[in-house]
């Protein structure tokens with residue numbers, strides 16, 4: 001056991017990519033993401049309130065149901081299908097929403113699910129999760145092959161599984177935010193796809209390229225917004241390290257030899273965000289893609 005593991009009890013936790021972070025622990029660690037006074041959930045609620053019609057609805061990467069809860073309350077007459085790679089996340093939402101308008105649960109990889117859908121939806125949405133799927137494809141198959149897979153999957157989904165006038169909503173993290181810059185430095189140690197951290201991630205770049213192309217070809221209409229988040233406040237260094245290592249980095253580094261280097265690097269990076277009272281304030285950001293099928 002390393003000195004760090006003895007010092008930080010939370011480093012004993014580990015989970016696989018497929019399981020993801022346990023749902024209750026996810027809920028416990030997640031801090032509110034606020035953009036000019038509105039959370040990501042407030043912004044999504046307002047988006048839903050302005051939709052004309054959304055009866056058949058699909059959520060990709062639904063996680064513990066944080067966003068689903070907003071959809072259920074805002075669209076009480078819709079039929080919702082939830083999807084996630086993690087079976088334990090789906091089990092959790094099945095229990096959480098057993099008396100609701102959630103009608104189906106699909107376990108699997110989001111990009112693959114999008115390529116195999118057979119229903120037609122009025123709305124498909126995904127917040128903070130789709131990049132996980134894209135990057136898993138990148139790590140397995142490389143950038144060029146993933147681009148083809150993603151393009152085919154999204155194009156097929158828009159053409160066959162979104163009704164005319166239907167909507168697609170995607171929230172993607174901004175890897176140039178203070179928070180993500182610290183995290184990208186760590187992912188870069190283990191994933192060659194993140195070798196250039198001076199720019200947006202492969203996932204963001206591919207989604208941009210494909211959606212802009214579909215827009216130019218009149219398949220969709222695309223609006224993309226960049227939101228700069230209010231800095232997130234961490235009570236102290238230990239709290240921050242637990243959230244960074246076990247939530248953002250998904251415990252990936254907890255058993256690796258480079259763990260002490262990762263911890264030292266995060267400690268070093270966060271010095272500039274330390275407040276006089278010992279708390280830390282670290283900036284966030286995201287991109288919101290709002291798509292309409294033509």
Ligand SMILES: C[S@@+](CC[C@H](N)C(=O)[O-])C[C@H]1O[C@@H](n2cnc3c(N)ncnc32)[C@H](O)[C@@H]1O
Nearest residue numbers: 020061062063066085086109110127129132133
């Ligand atoms: C950061 S959480 C976001 C959850 C939820 N959308 C929210 O905003 O609270 C990422 C989610 O993506 C899921 N995930 C990871 N890889 C995935 C993949 N390849 N396909 C689908 N979901 C995936 C995880 O299990 C997790 O539930």
